Amino acid sequence: MKPSSQDRRSEYITGLRELADWLEQHPDVAVPSDERMLLPLLTNTAVEEFAATHGLTIETDSDGNMAVDLRFGCITYHVYGYVDFAEHRKKGEEKQARAWADSNDMVIQPREVASTPSHADRVVAYRNPWRPGVLLCREHGEGWAGMEPLTSDDLPDGGTCTHGDPADPSDVCGRDVLIDAPQTGGAR
Ligand SMILES: [Zn+2]
Structure with missing residues (x-):
């Protein structure tokens, strides 16, 4: 049976505590360099609601995408959304494709559409x-x-x-x- 989201949530919290304990008991083990824990909410509206509920300040990037950071020591709980997630993903994919083409000495060109005479x-x-x-x-x-x-x-x-x-x-x-x-x- 699939665990309910409540079970999953409890497990996550327990895991975090165990991780903290374990790190404390093993002082010679390095901690991860990325201190961000990511919580994607997909839409800006969801981020605004989240910020309002918890009385937090929203940060907006140059593309208008919103995020809220909760700080626990050096760990940041990063809650974020997008103006338009589909558009954001499309842009990201295009950037990746162009970077790949660039590094392989290629250019991306639109496919030539076979010209069928219009009516x-x-x-x-x-x-x-x-x-x-x-x-x-x-x-x-x-x-x-x-x-x-x-x-x-x-x-x-x-x-x-x-x-x-x-x-x-x-x-x-x-x-x-x-x-x-x-x-x-x-x-x-
Ligand atoms: Zn005629």
């Missing part, structure tokens, strides 16, 4: 949603508010641009929007 790049024509008979090539359809952009997937049967004067066929654009579509993202 906007693949637009071949525009349709007027209120007048289904109207289809415009890119040249004639661009910039009109309310026009619906279409890709070749939307036009399985192709289509021709209806821009112009319907009464005068010679004045109608008539461009096949699939064949004459400006090519993007590939060899010309």
Whole structure:
């Protein structure tokens, strides 16, 4: 069975006393050089609550992370939190990664994202949603508010641009929007 936090707490306190006794009985044994005992509370809010409850003074570092130190002789009980623990950890990991790269003569670079053409790049024509008979090539359809952009997937049967004067066929654009579509993202 897992010990309850109360059991664990009692054990910890007993252990501390036994450690102190043992060190006292063995004067030739060195004591640790780090006199801090760390209690992470993760958030600044938790540190503020802790400080308020025990009437202690908060110290804030240059990143805004808070800590409270309780001193018992040369031993410090260091209670600390962060503005944003996830962000703090991310920064720490990045620093570590950069240090490693530096010491191995490497640089960290963003991965090149394979460029898949976006929907906007693949637009071949525009349709007027209120007048289904109207289809415009890119040249004639661009910039009109309310026009619906279409890709070749939307036009399985192709289509021709209806821009112009319907009464005068010679004045109608008539461009096949699939064949004459400006090519993007590939060899010309
Ligand atoms: Zn046209």
